[in-house]
Amino acid sequence: MIRQTLHDGWKLSATAGPVPEHVAGRTVPAAVPGSVHLDLLAAGLFPDPYLDRAEEELVWAHRTDWRYALAFEAAAPGPGERVDLVFEGLDTVATVELDGTVLGSTANMHRGYRFDVRDALAGGGSHELAVSFRSALEYAEEVERRLGRRDHVYPHPFNMVRKMACSFGWDWGPDLQTAGIWKPVRLERWHTARLARVRPLVTVDADGTGRAEVHVDIERSGLDGDAGGTPLELTATVAGRTGRVTVPAGESGAVLTVTVPGARLWWPVGHGDQPLYDLAVTLRAAGAGEPLDGWERRIGFRTVTVDTAPDEIGTPFTVVVNDKPIFVKGANWIPDDHFLTRITRERLERRVDQAVGAHMNLLRVWGGGIYETDDFYDVCDERGVLVWQDFPFACASYPEEEPLWSEVEAEARENVVRLASHPSLALWNGANENMWGFRDWGWPEQLQGRTWGLGYYTDLLPSIVAELDPTRFYSANSPYNPGAPVDGLHPNDENHGTRHEWEVWNRADYTHYRDHIPRFCSEFGFQGPPTWATLTTWIHDDPLTPASPAFLLHQKAEDGNGKLDRGMAPHLPEPKTFEDWHWATQLNQARAVAFGIEHFRSWWPRTAGAVVWQLNDCWPVTSWAAVDGDGRLKPLWYGLRHAYAPRLLTVQPRDGRLVLIAVNDHDEPWRGELLLERQTFSGISLRSVKLSLDVPARSVTRTEPDESLLTPENAQEEVLVATAPDARAVHLFREDRELAYDPAPLKAEAVAVPGGYRVDVRASSFARDVAVLADRVAPDAVVDEMLVPMLAGESRSFTVRTGADIDPAALTGPLVLRSANALSAPVVRD
Incomplete structure (x- = not known):
C-alpha cells in the first residue's frame, strides 16, 4: 500500500451566492484539511469570526457556494495496481471531479468517501482535482421542502442534512456554517487486496485472559487475473502472541482471535491503571513475504456495561467496568473549536487533562457535534x-x-467500526433529547404522522451496534427510560434510566436540584461568563456591560442574562459594577453546579452518575462551560474539582433535618477524626464535637450532628464547619445576601517564586470562596486553587503559574483577590 497525501497547493474561490465585492472573483490559497472561513481569514478577507460582532458580518457565507481546486502529478497505475482517491471527510454537500469528470456527490460530513480512479489516471502526468461545495443551508431547506418540515430548535433546518448540528448555531455556539475538506485526502495505490475494515472486539474471560477477537473485511482489487482472486494470509499480534488465518480465494473476510493470559486490566482513572497493548494486523498474499496492507491500534483489556436491571425503585443506570460499579463523575463534551480543523492533539490533551484535574472519569460526546476523532479517543x-x-x-x-x-446507516457503520478498538469507549447513545422532545415539545401535532427518528433509535442504530460492537451498551436516547415508550413512563422519569435536569437554570432556583433523586443525571448545568482575559480579548464594547452589543452577541441563551440575574438574586447581593457582576455570576455558576453534584453524590448508589453540562466551549461565550473558549479555567472548574473530589463532606437534608454525608470514592476505607464545630465569623468556637469517621471503600455514610451544632445563636454571623482528613465542608445558616460578612476579611502579600508567584493570604474573619483571579493580571496566569473557605485566623498560600513579569502586588488587588464577602453590603443585624 502506497499513500500519497493531497494536502498542498489547493486553491479556493467563491462560485455563487451573495458574495461581497472584496471576495468575489478572488482565488486564495486553501489549507487542507481546513475550512472556507479559515482560508478567507488567513487571506485577510474575513474578520476573525469570534471577534466582537464579526459573526453578523459573515451571514452571507451561509448561502455561498465554493470550489476547491488542486493541480497535482500522479504516475500511471502499474500492472495490476488499483488507485483510489480517498476523502476521510467532506463538509458537507460536495461534488468531486477529476479532470472534469464527476466522480460522485456527497451530503454527509460524518463519513468518508473512496473513488476508484485507476482508469482516470491511466495516462499519468498532470491532473486537476476539484471539489465544489453547495450551501449546506440551502440544501437542507430543499430537503425540508421535499420531505416536510420537522420541528427543531433554533432557526435553521439542521435536521435535514448530515452535518454537525451546532455548525448552524446553538445556545452556546455561533452561527458560522462551515464548508471545506475537513479531513485528510490522499491517493492509495495497492494491488491484490487491502484491509477494508478491521474491527477488534476486546473482552476479558472469567479467568483473566484478555481476548481480542479481530474481525477483518478485505477488498480485492479485481485485477489479479483470475476471477476467484488469490489466497491471502492474515496475522494479528498482541503482546507477543499471534493469531493467523488463511483467507481462501474468493472470500473477503475472516476472524482472528488472540488471547493474552493474565492481561493487565484497563481501568477508568481513579480506579486503577490504563495499560495499553499494541495490536498489529497484517495482510499478505499466501506464501508471500511482503505485506499487502497493515493496520495498527492500541487496545485495552476490560469489560464495560451498564446495569439497568429493575430494582425496588425503578431502573438503575450504573456503569460497570471489570465487574465493578463506577460512580460516573463527568461532563458533556462539545467540539472544542467551532472550526474543527484547528483542534490539535495537543489541545485535546490539555482539555482532557483539565477534565482529569477536576476528578472526572467520563466525557459524554454530545449528539449535536461529531463522532469524535481518534486523537480524542x-x-x-x-x-x-x-x-x-x-x-x-x-x-x-x-x-x-x-x-x-x-x-445515517453508512455513517453509523463506518464510525462504530472506527472507534471499536478504543478501551475508553463505554457506550453508544442514540440521540440527545429527541424522545423527550416527542413527548413534551409538541412534535406529534406538527408531524401529523410523519417520521421523526424513532426508527433510528430503536431499530437501525441498536441493530448496527449489536452487529458490529456487541461488547458495548446501547442507550436509545438521553434522557431515556429503558422501558419507554412501551411502559408509558416519561423519558425523563427520575426513577428510570438517565435524566436531564433543566428546570434549574430555566425556571427554578438551584436549591431545587434536591427535588429529584435521579438514577443518573446526564445533563444539568448553570451559566457563567468566560474569564476576564478571554472576555476582554474578544469583546471590546465601550462601555462593557451585560447589555452591550458584542457582549450580547456572545450570549446565545434565550433570556440568558435574565436567568443569570434571577439565579443570583436569592443568594448574592445585587452587583454594583460590571466587574462585580462578572465575578458574582461566575461564583453563582460554580456554587449552583457544585450544589447539584454534592446532592447527586450523596445518594450513591441510588444515583450512579452526574454528567455536568458542559466541560468546554467552542468560542468565547457566556455559557455553561467550566473551561472557556480560550482554554482558561473558570471558577466553575474549581467548584467541580471540589465537588468531584474522591473524598467529600457535604451537609444535606434527610428526613426533615440536616445531616453530614461523607462520600468515599477510594478503594481504601476513609478513617480518622471528624471535627464538627459551630463558630462565629470572628472565630469564636460556640460548640464543637469530635467523632470517629469510618467510611468503607466506594461508599457513603451519614452522620446526624447534635442539634446544638445546627441551631445558631445568631444565624447572620455563624458557620458550621466539618473537618476530616482530606476534606472540609462549611454550612451557612442564611444566604450570603443576608449574612453579616466582614467585607474586607483578607490581608495578603505576593512574592515571586520559580515559575510564577505565591500569594500568602490571612483571614481575620470568615471568608467564603476566596479566589485569585490571576488572568486579570497576566493572560497566561493560572492559580492552583480557588473558591476556598477560610476561617478566622487561618492562612493559605495560592500559587500562580505565569511566564509574565508582573508586579506581585497586582495579585492582591481588590479585583484579583476576591471572595464572596466583597460582594456584600453591610447587613442590619437582627
Whole structure:
C-alpha cells in the first residue's frame, strides 16, 4: 500500500451566492484539511469570526457556494495496481471531479468517501482535482421542502442534512456554517487486496485472559487475473502472541482471535491503571513475504456495561467496568473549536487533562457535534477517561426517508467500526433529547404522522451496534427510560434510566436540584461568563456591560442574562459594577453546579452518575462551560474539582433535618477524626464535637450532628464547619445576601517564586470562596486553587503559574483577590 497525501497547493474561490465585492472573483490559497472561513481569514478577507460582532458580518457565507481546486502529478497505475482517491471527510454537500469528470456527490460530513480512479489516471502526468461545495443551508431547506418540515430548535433546518448540528448555531455556539475538506485526502495505490475494515472486539474471560477477537473485511482489487482472486494470509499480534488465518480465494473476510493470559486490566482513572497493548494486523498474499496492507491500534483489556436491571425503585443506570460499579463523575463534551480543523492533539490533551484535574472519569460526546476523532479517543484511552458517544442527533425530529436513512446507516457503520478498538469507549447513545422532545415539545401535532427518528433509535442504530460492537451498551436516547415508550413512563422519569435536569437554570432556583433523586443525571448545568482575559480579548464594547452589543452577541441563551440575574438574586447581593457582576455570576455558576453534584453524590448508589453540562466551549461565550473558549479555567472548574473530589463532606437534608454525608470514592476505607464545630465569623468556637469517621471503600455514610451544632445563636454571623482528613465542608445558616460578612476579611502579600508567584493570604474573619483571579493580571496566569473557605485566623498560600513579569502586588488587588464577602453590603443585624 502506497499513500500519497493531497494536502498542498489547493486553491479556493467563491462560485455563487451573495458574495461581497472584496471576495468575489478572488482565488486564495486553501489549507487542507481546513475550512472556507479559515482560508478567507488567513487571506485577510474575513474578520476573525469570534471577534466582537464579526459573526453578523459573515451571514452571507451561509448561502455561498465554493470550489476547491488542486493541480497535482500522479504516475500511471502499474500492472495490476488499483488507485483510489480517498476523502476521510467532506463538509458537507460536495461534488468531486477529476479532470472534469464527476466522480460522485456527497451530503454527509460524518463519513468518508473512496473513488476508484485507476482508469482516470491511466495516462499519468498532470491532473486537476476539484471539489465544489453547495450551501449546506440551502440544501437542507430543499430537503425540508421535499420531505416536510420537522420541528427543531433554533432557526435553521439542521435536521435535514448530515452535518454537525451546532455548525448552524446553538445556545452556546455561533452561527458560522462551515464548508471545506475537513479531513485528510490522499491517493492509495495497492494491488491484490487491502484491509477494508478491521474491527477488534476486546473482552476479558472469567479467568483473566484478555481476548481480542479481530474481525477483518478485505477488498480485492479485481485485477489479479483470475476471477476467484488469490489466497491471502492474515496475522494479528498482541503482546507477543499471534493469531493467523488463511483467507481462501474468493472470500473477503475472516476472524482472528488472540488471547493474552493474565492481561493487565484497563481501568477508568481513579480506579486503577490504563495499560495499553499494541495490536498489529497484517495482510499478505499466501506464501508471500511482503505485506499487502497493515493496520495498527492500541487496545485495552476490560469489560464495560451498564446495569439497568429493575430494582425496588425503578431502573438503575450504573456503569460497570471489570465487574465493578463506577460512580460516573463527568461532563458533556462539545467540539472544542467551532472550526474543527484547528483542534490539535495537543489541545485535546490539555482539555482532557483539565477534565482529569477536576476528578472526572467520563466525557459524554454530545449528539449535536461529531463522532469524535481518534486523537480524542487516544487521549482518553491514555488518561483513563470513559467516553459516552452520542450518535449525531440532537434536539430535533429527524426524517427517516431517503436520502437520510442510507446516510445515517453508512455513517453509523463506518464510525462504530472506527472507534471499536478504543478501551475508553463505554457506550453508544442514540440521540440527545429527541424522545423527550416527542413527548413534551409538541412534535406529534406538527408531524401529523410523519417520521421523526424513532426508527433510528430503536431499530437501525441498536441493530448496527449489536452487529458490529456487541461488547458495548446501547442507550436509545438521553434522557431515556429503558422501558419507554412501551411502559408509558416519561423519558425523563427520575426513577428510570438517565435524566436531564433543566428546570434549574430555566425556571427554578438551584436549591431545587434536591427535588429529584435521579438514577443518573446526564445533563444539568448553570451559566457563567468566560474569564476576564478571554472576555476582554474578544469583546471590546465601550462601555462593557451585560447589555452591550458584542457582549450580547456572545450570549446565545434565550433570556440568558435574565436567568443569570434571577439565579443570583436569592443568594448574592445585587452587583454594583460590571466587574462585580462578572465575578458574582461566575461564583453563582460554580456554587449552583457544585450544589447539584454534592446532592447527586450523596445518594450513591441510588444515583450512579452526574454528567455536568458542559466541560468546554467552542468560542468565547457566556455559557455553561467550566473551561472557556480560550482554554482558561473558570471558577466553575474549581467548584467541580471540589465537588468531584474522591473524598467529600457535604451537609444535606434527610428526613426533615440536616445531616453530614461523607462520600468515599477510594478503594481504601476513609478513617480518622471528624471535627464538627459551630463558630462565629470572628472565630469564636460556640460548640464543637469530635467523632470517629469510618467510611468503607466506594461508599457513603451519614452522620446526624447534635442539634446544638445546627441551631445558631445568631444565624447572620455563624458557620458550621466539618473537618476530616482530606476534606472540609462549611454550612451557612442564611444566604450570603443576608449574612453579616466582614467585607474586607483578607490581608495578603505576593512574592515571586520559580515559575510564577505565591500569594500568602490571612483571614481575620470568615471568608467564603476566596479566589485569585490571576488572568486579570497576566493572560497566561493560572492559580492552583480557588473558591476556598477560610476561617478566622487561618492562612493559605495560592500559587500562580505565569511566564509574565508582573508586579506581585497586582495579585492582591481588590479585583484579583476576591471572595464572596466583597460582594456584600453591610447587613442590619437582627
